[in-house]
Amino acid sequence: QVQLQESGPGLVKPSQTLSLTCTVSGASVTAADYYWSWIRQSPGKGLEWMGAIDWIGSIFNSLSLKSRPSISRDTSRNQVSLQLSSVTPEDTAVYYCAASKILFTGATTLDLYDYWRQGPQVSVSS
Numbered sequence: 763q764v765q766l767q768e769s770g771p772g773l774v775k776p777s778q779t780l781s782l783t784c785t786v787s788g789a790s791v792t793a794a795d796y797y798w799s800w801i802r803q804s805p806g807k808g809l810e811w812m813g814a815i816d817w818i819g820s821i822f823n824s825l826s827l828k829s830r831p832s833i834s835r836d837t838s839r840n841q842v843s844l845q846l847s848s849v850t851p852e853d854t855a856v857y858y859c860a861a862s863k864i865l866f867t868g869a870t871t872l873d874l875y876d877y878w879r880q881g882p883q884v885s886v887s888s
Contacts, residue, residue, distance in 0.1 A: 764788040766859045768881030774853075775888050780846040782881060784859030789877075791835050791842055792817050797865045798842040800833060801872070802855040810855075811867045815842060822865060849886045857881040 770782035784798070791798060799814040813831045814822045821833055832845040846853060860878035872878045 764861065764877045766861070766877055766879035768857070768859050768879055770857070770882055770884065772882050773885050773887065774849050776850055776886055777848055780844075780849050780853065780884060780886075782844045782857055782859075782884075784842045784844075784879070784881075786840045786842065786861075789861075790837075791815075791840055792837055795863045796861050796876075797822070797863070798835070799860045799862065799866070799875070800831065800842075800844045801858040801860055801869070801878075802853075803858070804852070804855040808870055809858075809872070811869060812844065812846075814865060816865075822867070824867070851886045854884065854886050856883050 765787045767785045774780045794817050797814045797816050800812040802810050812824050813833045815833045815835050830847050835842045858878055860875040862875045866874050
């Protein structure tokens with residue numbers, strides 16, 4: 763059974779970089795045809811897809827977030843990571859790690875993903 767475990771801070775100061783890690787068990791991040799996405803949901807808003815990395819390491823970025831998110835993977839640790847630079851209070855959200863065999867960039871529900879895990883509530887505040 764595939765399980766995702768997120769780790770990261772619950773509080774980040776404005777202008778800092780938010781770093782989150784998703785540790786995968788039960789499957790490899792290099793498993794064929796899987797996209798590993800980062801999604802977030804800000805208070806009172808819908809899901810926002812931030813970007814993804816696929817099984818060969820190709821990166822897919824959200825056009826709305828431009829180059830702020832940086833997604834990477836560590837195959838030796840079977841982890842996928844997200845770094846979000848220059849955070850502001852608008853980046854306050856619950857962050858999710860999710861896996862799917864179709865690259866969903868505008869999903870309104872996490873049910874479309876094969877696997878997902880709710881990560882920490884990240885607050886950006888000084």
